[in-house]
Amino acid sequence: MVHQVAERLCRDVVEVVRGAGLHEQALALEAGLAAATAPAGPAPARGPAAGPVAVAAEGVAAAHLPQAMDPSRQGAAHLLGGVLGELADDLHWTQTAAYVAAPPHASFLSRYAHATILGSAASSPLVVDPTRTAVAGVLLLGPDNHYPHHHHPADEVYIPLTRALWSSGAGEPYRPLAPGQVLHHRPGQEHAIRTGEAPLLALYLWSGDTTASARLSHPG
DSSP states (O other): OHHHHHHHHHHHHHHHHHHTTOHHHHHHHHHHHHHHHSSSSOOOOOOOOOHHHHHHHHHHHHHHHHHHTOGGGTGGGHHHHHHHHHHGGGOOEEOOHHHHHSOSSTTSGGGEEEEEEEEOGGGOOSEEOTTOOEEEEEEEEOTTOEEEEEEOSSEEEEEESSOEEEEOSTTOOOEEEOTTOOEEEOTTOOEEEEOOSSOEEEEEEEESSOSSOOEESSOO
16 A cells, blocks of 8 residues: 555656656656566565664654644645655655765754655665666755755756745755745756755655765865
8 A cells, every 4th residue: 555655646746747847857757666566576675764863864754744744834735745644654764874974064964854755675665666767755854954055966856845945056046945846956956955944845856877875065
């Protein structure tokens, strides 16, 4: 049942991304879903979350996910949020290893977590794509947090489910993005996020080089 709901959410993301004119990215997610659902044998088993990073990330989710899931905050994105809500108890929250080793700032990790919906088995996804064609997941940032400018080789599409301020380039001003409004970052494009009094919950889609992690553009 969880697998089916996760696939349904990914297909909903495909339609939103395609509706924004991002056809290559939509095709990548469809290809990842096709690889994941092909009758090539059972998917690798997902083990339980363990370790201090998972414990910390689960704490972030426990503290901020209920507020972020409030339909009154999600506006036009409430249908996506509703499907995601069906999966909330099954998500495996974690934090990027490079940020754990060198946090962007002192309070960042206490208000940052992400979980994979579709991706490689190593990321404990709800749906395993052995080809790593696409990665779909969800980002959670607590209130009054700043995710500084960072970049990665993957092409990235964000679908915010709640409001936040976004910068899509070095030196670019932060601007508000409404829930459901699609944001596209090309490979290597710097981007950053600021939250206010409420948390950010956003779906994301990676395609292209999905194996390399994000890196801060200006560490330290």
